[in-house]
Amino acid sequence: MSRRLITPRWLGALALALLYAVLAFQLGHWQYGRHEFKVERNALLDAHYRADPVPVTDVLSDRPLDRSREDWTRVTATGTYAGPQLLVRNRPNSSVFGYEVLAPLRLSDGRTVVVDRGWVENSDRGAAVAPDVAPAPAGEVTVVGWVRPGETSQRKTLPEGQVASISVPDVERAWGTRVLDGYVVLDTERTAEGVSPPRPDRLEDPDRSLGPHQAYAFQWWMTMPLGLVLIWLGLRRELRDETTERPTKPKKVRIWDEEDY
Structure with a gap:
């Protein structure tokens, strides 16, 4: 062999x-x-x-988020929503596609944090028509949520008030202001009076x-x-x-072959 x-x-x-x-x-x-x-x-x-939240400025800054240490860190921030909400197009939630709703939270030091307040379903008139979204609450609010890194820009031209991804440059261009690098997925939101205002649907828990x-x-x-x-x-x-000495099997005789003899 x-x-x-x-x-x-x-x-x-x-x-x-x-x-x-x-x-x-x-x-x-x-x-x-x-x-x-x-x-x-x-x-x-x-x-x-599920950890106790830390101040958002302890995690988010002008530098990129360190995913190996800070991704999904639970944070808290207090400020006022200052600016129009943005819709992030074509986002799934519970296997249904719609929009995620972004709002600019202005902190007391003047810096702005991107808050993903949740998800809304596509309009009954199709994805090309923006759905009706309740406005962000006025006055001071305290939010608790989880930090996430900014996404890659899709470089798409969309209608005003919409972006294709949660890309920091795209969001800054839409709002005309600088924001901290990354964003916060909203868990809870309370006004100064302790009231939880209406908000879009919660996003799914991470996979x-x-x-x-x-x-x-x-x-x-x-x-x-x-x-x-x-x-x-x-x-x-x-x-x-190839072995010639291998014995051959005797030919099997069938019943009808025996009758021929």
Whole structure:
């Protein structure tokens, strides 16, 4: 069998089997990396999501948000909404598409925080027509929510009052003012009198599923020796077929063949 293996045909098959084993190992490693990323993400959520809120300016500033340490940090901020609300187009919530509603919260030090107040469904007249949205409350409000990093600009031209993503440059251009880098997903909102004003629908809680990545990783790793097994079976069968001393099976006589005699 070893002499047969070093023939050009079987050496080519062996090279393909080894190439597949390396590829399966790399794909399994990539899938397991995706699994570990989601495990780390859930650990971050566990540490931040229900924690006591900290002042928003302790987390958000003019620098980009450090996702590895500050993503989903629970924060609080007090200020007044100063400016029109923006609609972020084509956003899903509970598998239904609509708009997320952004409002500029002006803090006492003059800086502005982007607050994602929630979600509204598309208008009955279609996505091209903006739905009716209740205005942000007047006067001082205290919000509690979770910080999220700004998104990448989609560079789309939309009607006034709409943006394609929660991109800091796009939001600044729409409002004509500078904002802190990142935004706050609203959890609760109270006026100075302790009243919770009407607001858009809450956004869904963040996805905590780990997905099938770990199972896929194990599946790829288990198939690594598949090519070598197939080569061994092929060699074994080829040698068996060439063996002249192998006894032949007696021909089976059928009932109707016996009647012919």
